[in-house]
Amino acid sequence: MTAPQPDGQPPTGSQPPADGQSAVGGAALAAEGALLQVEHVAKRFGAVTALSDINLHVNRGEVLGLLGDNGAGKSTLLKILCGFQPPDSGRILLDGQEVHLKSVDHARSLGIDVVYQDLALIDELTVYHNMFLKREKVIWPLLNNRAMRRIARERLDAIGIGLKSVDVPVARLSGGQRQAIAVARAVYSDAKVLLLDEPLAAMGAKEAALILDLIRDLKRRGDLSIIIVAHNYGQAIEICDRINLLQHGEITFNKLSKDTSVQELNDIVIEEYRRALQERQKSA
Amino acid sequence: MSETAERAPEEVAALPPTPGLGGGFWGAVKRFGAVLAQQREATVFVVAVLLVIYFWRAAPAFLTKDNIVNISQITAPVAIIAIGEVFLLVCGEIDLSVGFIFAFSPFLMHYLIDYYGVPATLAIIISLLFGVVAGFINGFITVVLQVPSFITTLGTGFILFGLMLTTSNAYPANIPAKAEGIGHWVGTYAWAEITWAIVLALIFQVVLSRTRWGLHTVAVGGNLLGASEAGINVARIKYAAFIMTGFMGALVGLQEAFRTNTIDPSSGGYQPMFYAIAAAVIGGTALAGGSGTVIGAFLGSFVLAALTDGFNLIGISANPEPIIFGAAILIAMIANVQLARLRRAGRMT
Numbered sequence: 150m151t152a153p154q155p156d157g158q159p160p161t162g163s164q165p166p167a168d169g170q171s172a173v174g175g176a177a178l179a180a181e182g183a184l185l186q187v188e189h190v191a192k193r194f195g196a197v198t199a200l201s202d203i204n205l206h207v208n209r210g211e212v213l214g215l216l217g218d219n220g221a222g223k224s225t226l227l228k229i230l231c232g233f234q235p236p237d238s239g240r241i242l243l244d245g246q247e248v249h250l251k252s253v254d255h256a257r258s259l260g261i262d263v264v265y266q267d268l269a270l271i272d273e274l275t276v277y278h279n280m281f282l283k284r285e286k287v288i289w290p291l292l293n294n295r296a297m298r299r300i301a302r303e304r305l306d307a308i309g310i311g312l313k314s315v316d317v318p319v320a321r322l323s324g325g326q327r328q329a330i331a332v333a334r335a336v337y338s339d340a341k342v343l344l345l346d347e348p349l350a351a352m353g354a355k356e357a358a359l360i361l362d363l364i365r366d367l368k369r370r371g372d373l374s375i376i377i378v379a380h381n382y383g384q385a386i387e388i389c390d391r392i393n394l395l396q397h398g399e400i401t402f403n404k405l406s407k408d409t410s411v412q413e414l415n416d417i418v419i420e421e422y423r424r425a426l427q428e429r430q431k432s433a
Numbered sequence: 434m435s436e437t438a439e440r441a442p443e444e445v446a447a448l449p450p451t452p453g454l455g456g457g458f459w460g461a462v463k464r465f466g467a468v469l470a471q472q473r474e475a476t477v478f479v480v481a482v483l484l485v486i487y488f489w490r491a492a493p494a495f496l497t498k499d500n501i502v503n504i505s506q507i508t509a510p511v512a513i514i515a516i517g518e519v520f521l522l523v524c525g526e527i528d529l530s531v532g533f534i535f536a537f538s539p540f541l542m543h544y545l546i547d548y549y550g551v552p553a554t555l556a557i558i559i560s561l562l563f564g565v566v567a568g569f570i571n572g573f574i575t576v577v578l579q580v581p582s583f584i585t586t587l588g589t590g591f592i593l594f595g596l597m598l599t600t601s602n603a604y605p606a607n608i609p610a611k612a613e614g615i616g617h618w619v620g621t622y623a624w625a626e627i628t629w630a631i632v633l634a635l636i637f638q639v640v641l642s643r644t645r646w647g648l649h650t651v652a653v654g655g656n657l658l659g660a661s662e663a664g665i666n667v668a669r670i671k672y673a674a675f676i677m678t679g680f681m682g683a684l685v686g687l688q689e690a691f692r693t694n695t696i697d698p699s700s701g702g703y704q705p706m707f708y709a710i711a712a713a714v715i716g717g718t719a720l721a722g723g724s725g726t727v728i729g730a731f732l733g734s735f736v737l738a739a740l741t742d743g744f745n746l747i748g749i750s751a752n753p754e755p756i757i758f759g760a761a762i763l764i765a766m767i768a769n770v771q772l773a774r775l776r777r778a779g780r781m782t
Binding site for chain 1: 648658
């Protein structure tokens with residue numbers, strides 16, 4: 150099946166949505182009043198089109214799941230939204246105002262922060278230095294290590310990350326602890342929009358539970374909008390308010406989590422795969 | 434003390450007795466040893482102390498005032514260049530051209546004063562700025578044109594060498610008379626160079642371990658993409674390290690010219706650069722980037738100087754010196770790699 154286009158646009162395929170409900174049927178599905186809105190964003194790398202026409206939004210306090218197969222362009226989209234890469238075309242609106250994100254720092258100053266898939270942690274640095282990297286506490290010209298150590302300790306305790314010491318290099322921590330530190334770093338940067346790139350990738354069950362609990366806590370706060378890139382449909386439906394599916398550089402599916410299922414998402418992705426396979430066989 | 438992942442002094446002081454190390458005097462000694470082993474400079478510090486004791490016992494003249502001045506004058510130029518190389522190595526780059534900046538900067542001062550009538554102080558400042566410009570060019574080719582720094586600085590080093598030989602006709606020159614006064618402070622006085630070296634080493638150790646610039650330098654060398662994703666201006670960090678190294682090269686070139694009272698086309702070159710890198714490595718700087726210490730490099734410079742001077746005093750030929758140097762670099766590197774492995778595994782906390 151082909152899912153409807155997001156943000157009020159008609160479905161791209163011939164089939165209607167599975168449950169007959171338009172993708173823009175719910176209040177949360179509409180883009181009006183969205184905190185972050187992306188309109189017709191495109192990005193190419195040489196001959197490769199990573200994103201062809203992206204339209205999505207996230208409302209205040211909402212958790213949006215961004216799903217898609219490998220190479221669909223999810224990470225590229227996140228890197229555009231956090232200011233790491235500029236889009237080739239399209240608009241990004243924050244609180245209804247168009248913004249041109251010049252750098253990660255600029256995006257952060259506007260309230261958009263990111264936790265990359267690779268976490269952007271520096272193994273050689275301590276936990277507290279990593280947490281404050283590029284936002285260090287300084288008593289000019291020196292680092293205020295004492296303050297950073299104390300605040301890092303408080304923040305990690307507050308979100309339930311039990312570390313014996315914040316003075317250890319992050320290289321010594323488990324995958325879940327590293328992820329939690331990267332999330333904590335972004336959460337405490339006064340972010341309005343938090344972008345999480347595959348926060349559960351390569352996690353064991355216990356570590357994934359730690360991160361899911363952390364996201365639930367953030368959701369309860371109600372003032373933070375989160376976009377989560379994920380591969381695990383079950384986890385995404387469980388934790389997100391709404392699901393967008395990214396295929397071939399476009400958002401092809403936009404539904405509230407309660408209105409979809411793992412089966413439906415699987416069907417869409419598998420059908421798309423089969424169609425592509427048939428086209429390849431025909432052309433061969 | 435290196436910052437990166439070592440413990441803060443107040444926390445080290447508050448450490449409880451490590452299980453298995455026991456109490457009492459020997460327990461305290463072992464705990465001190467454990468704390469010492471946490472510091473990257475520990476190995477080279479112990480080696481430096483042992484060398485001093487050995488050469489002093491073998492040749493009592495080793496610790497006379499004249500010989501200490503001699504050792505200081507061997508240590509200082511290597512140590513000052515090593516400061517720049519440490520910053521470059523920590524952020525994942527290297528500068529092979531610094532010895533040729535060293536060689537050209539005093540000639541530039543000579544040309545400006547003797548041929549163009551530029552006042553001595555201004556000529557010295559311009560010669561130092563030449564090092565800054567050379568460093569900037571190295572940075573530009575490496576960062577913007579994305580040529581590996583090893584190749585960039587190999588090329589610019591040859592160009593500078595050729596410029597120096599061409600403009601000087603490979604003849605030495607005298608120190609311009611107008612510059613002799615200010616030259617005392619730059620390098621002529623017996624303790625001038627080592628004073629510069631100590632002050633600069635202390636300042637840049639603080640910069641590396643206690644400032645945002647230092648922290649970002651470590652971050653760039655530790656995880657280039659991660660640092661960039663965190664919002665660090667990677668290019669600016671690398672430019673700064675190249676520029677600083679170029680400045681240090683120019684400074685040492687002027688100092689050595691004033692100290693030896695001649696501008697010699699055979700001074701500088703690859704030797705001081707390789708000694709500086711060796712000193713950095715012996716002092717605990719990782720060639721792969723992400724960690725290093727200026728104080729360690731200073732101690733490494735002292736170790737190399739003590740070996741050079743000590744062998745002369747006890748009458749050993751200069752011929753086997755490179756063997757000792759090579760072995761020292763390898764042993765230091767092996768020790769550093771193994772200690773870093775133990776630190777990462779958490780077996781030295």
